[in-house]
Amino acid sequence: MPVFSLDPAETAWCAELRALATERLRPLADRGGPGRVNRPLLAELGRLGLLERVFHSTALDLCLLRESLAQGCTEAETALALQGLGAHPVAVAGTEGQRARWLPEVCAGRAVAAFALSEPGAGSDAAALALRAEPDGGTGGWRLTGEKRWISNAPEADFYTVFARTSPAPDPDPAPSRIAAPGGSPAPASAPSRSRGVTAFLVPAGRPGLTGAPIEMLAPHPVGALTFDAVPVTRADVLGEVGRGFRTALATLTLFRPSVGAFAVGMAQSALDATVAHTATRTAFGGPLKELQSVAHQVAEMATRTEAARLLVYAAARAYDTGAPGVPARAAMAKLYATETAQYVVDAAVQLHGARALQRGHLLEHLYREVRAPRIYEGATEVQRTIIARELYG
Structure with a gap:
């Protein structure tokens, strides 16, 4: 019973999406293998027009889409979101040729996209990335050397949006103002300056020197590592401007952070619905729970808490769509609160269901594995708090 003022068309669309997730997408997800790209599922998302919708939606529409799919099929939601995350830089910063080559294939579910930002030493501190783009003689291009890790859809993607250093990072201010970061370590306020010299590249799979391996994770969606051994890229592979790639990364994350919260709200709502049904019928101590x-x-x-999270997510999305001030902080608040809430709600649902919820194949067992990762990816909870604090003290 959301109190946010969705119009009747939006409400009807959400109901339609929940039905599609349950009736058409869930069976395809069940036939997929854990930790693998489910290409039949992607193709169906394409046939339904949902992948194309990602690139022609408002931020609020994207949130409604992800929340609704998550209630019926988290695998479909994740597959859709990863396509959007990997290809959004192409949509906003790509050349006409890059967009024409890849976006129709992504929207049809025929090409798998991946967003390759994180590295072994650059997770939460994304500006510390070290993948090198070294000039390639007199060709005007570069050779990429280094590693990427925890990349969703790797190593099965058909192309990667890769962020690499085309020039060294400036030395940080030796005495910057600081805000506490994860584990009590300081996060230097000069971090944005270290993002200078980062360039975004569109790198098709199959380039010489590009190899990858899957990583087995708690959540069932595909994640892997990539190794770049002097992988050739040219000026035609650049997304946007040389040295300004980190702006493209941040723009993508700012758009998708509220919708990560929407994914979390969908999982929380699914767990809540299951708990209401269970406690209404399960008897103990002489009556229903x-x-x-x-x-x-x-x-x-x-x-x-689920409704509060939903309202924060919708408000952040509406702020993004209307160009309201403070969007980074609003997006961070939505992602922070919604993912933490989903963890709480799913855990409480498991407790109220008892041992049956831990049985392999139970809805809550599945959600329990799915719900942990969103508190880390696209900026961990602690990073969101840092963003919010910087906005407050800015």
Whole structure:
């Protein structure tokens, strides 16, 4: 019972998406292998027009799309989101030729995209990336050397949006103002300056010297590592401007952060719905669980936090769409609160269901594995707090 003022058309669209997720996408997801790109699922997302919608939607539409799919099929939601994340830099910064070559294939579900930013030593501190783009003699191009890690859709993607250093990072200010970061370590305020000299490249799979390997993760979607051994790239592979690639990365993350929150809200709502049904019918101590005050109050708390998270997500998306001030902080708040809430709600749902929720194949067992990762990717919870604090003290 969301109180945000969605219009009737938006409400009907969300209901249609939930039905599609359950009836048409869930069976395809069930036939896929964990940790592998599910190309039949992507093709169906393309046939339904949902992948194309990602590139022609408002931020609010993207949130509604991801939340609704997540309630019925988290695999479909994730497959769609990864296509958007990997190809969004092409859509906003690519040349006419790059867009014509790749975007129709992505929207049809025939080409798999990947966003290659994280590295073994550059996760939360993305500006510290070290993948080198070294000038390639007199060709005017570069050779990419280094590693990327924890890249969704790797190593099965058909192309990668790769962020690499075309010039050395400036030395950080030896005495910058600092804000606490994960683990108590300081996050230098000069971090943005270290992002200078980063260039975004569109790198098709199959380039000489590009290899990859899958990484087995807790969540079931595909994640891998990439090794670049003097991989050739040219001026025609550059996305946007040389040395300004980090802006493209941040623009992509700012758009997608509220919708990561929407994914989390969808999972929380799915867990909440299952818990309401279970506690209304499961008997213990002479009556249904819902008649135990401790249980009823727990479910009420789950519902309240889920609705609060939903409102933060929708508000951040609306702010993005209207060009309101403070979008980075609003997006960070939405991602932070929604992902933390989803973790709480799914964990509480497991507790109220008991041992049955831990059985392989149970909805909550699946959600329990899915819900942990969003608190880390696209900026960990601690990074979101740093962004919010910087905005407050800016």
